[in-house]
Amino acid sequence: MANPVTVASGTFGFGREYAEYVDLRRLGAVTCKGVRMDPAPGNPQPRIAEVRAGLLNAIGLQGPGARALLEEGLPYLHALGVPAICNIWGRSAEEYAEVARTLSGEGGADAIELNVSCPNVHGGGAAFGTDPAVLASVVKAARAATRLPLFVKLAPNVPDVTVFARVAEGEGADALSISNTIPAMLIDVERRRPFLANVQGGLSGPALHPIAVRLVWQAAAAVKIPILGMGGIVTPEDAVEFLCAGATAVAVGTANFADPRTALAVVDGIRAYMERHGFASVREIAIPH
Ligand SMILES: Cc1cc2nc3c(=O)[nH]c(=O)nc-3n(C[C@H](O)[C@H](O)[C@H](O)COP(=O)(O)O)c2cc1C
Structure with missing residues (x-):
């Protein structure tokens, strides 16, 4: 990455959708919307709701599938020369491996990011990323399937993120992405029913920011691999907080929906912060534990 800023998976399509508004070449990387092997239809509407300090979404991982991502x-x-981090998911460890392998060939991804916050069909629907043994099996399978840099994107709704960070590192992950959305719910009180057709969704945006900063702080003390920090970044200062907590790169997600140029403002803001404080590398920004 030419700079430490990317966009969060699922908030920026496959990059091209934003090209009219953003010079994509100024981003450190584009992180693509998550794909599995086959096209995925996603959940019924309504599947997005604005809440007071963020966004609830239950998109249901709609996507065109790995081959369409590869070909289109x-x-x-x-062609633009922007690194592509491909976010992937599956319904089994084998599917994660198959998607990773498919995207690792000629013309494929520059890095793979595993979304482990999706339901494990064989595990009664609990997310892959909330059981250390299941997480280990997914990372191991993906690791065996690709030599590309492998990011594991951790779930925030776990009692101790360091356990999951160490499992991912131990199974060969090259980096951690922290954090995914938090399970949450909105109720329409007049209709007295859940607002989202899926009932529950994932909370992102400013409400998630201080939670994700703490998770990055904890994980950074537990592992040696680098951390991509995300959750509620709106201003450059929000991004610098993640760097202070121990991340060495950041991703801008929900804020793209309000202003697609947020990530570019974060690139400039981090540079200005580093100049003001005399930092030569983002690594120097981390606060010692
Ligand atoms: C509409 C929407 C779709 C998302 N889709 C994905 C996805 O496909 N894969 C994934 O790992 N995370 C997905 N996420 C989570 C984001 O990548 C990010 O981890 C999270 O939203 C926190 O960052 P933010 O608060 O800046 O949005 C999605 C988030 C939103 C809001």
Whole structure:
């Protein structure tokens, strides 16, 4: 990455959708919307709701599938010379491995990011990323399937994130992405029913920011691999907080929906902060534990 700023998966399509508003070449990388092997239809509407300090979404991982990403999405990013981090998911460890393998060939991803916050069909629907043994099996399978840099995107709704960070590192992850959304719910009180058709969704945006900063702080003390910090970044200062907590790169997500140029403002703001404080590398920004 030419700079430490990317966009969070699922908030920026496959990059091209934003090209009219953002010079994509100024981003450190584009992180693509999550794909599994086959096209995924996603959940019924309504599947997005604005809440007081963020956004609830239950998109249900709608996506065109790994081959469409390979053939239609990635060539555009490669032609621009922007690294593509491909976010992937599956219904089993084998599917994660298959998607990772598919995207690792000629013209494929520059890095793979595992979304482990999706339901494990064989595990009664609990997310892969909330059981250390299941997480280990997914990371191990993906690791065996690709030599690309492998990011594991951790779930925030776990009692001790360091356990999951160490499992991912131990199974060969090259980096951690922290954090995914937090399970949450909105109720329409007049109709007396859940607002989202899926009933529950994932909370992102400013409400998530201090929670994610703490998770990055804890994980940074537990592992040696680098951390991509995300959750509620709106201003450059929000991003610098993640760097202070021990991340060495950041991703801007929900804020893209309000202002697609947020990530570019974060690139400039981090640079200005580093100049003001005399930092030569983002690594120097981390606060010692
Ligand atoms: C509409 C929407 C779709 C998302 N889709 C994905 C996805 O496909 N894969 C994934 O790992 N995370 C997904 N996320 C989570 C984001 O990548 C990010 O981790 C989270 O939203 C926190 O960052 P933010 O508060 O800046 O949005 C999605 C988030 C939103 C709001």
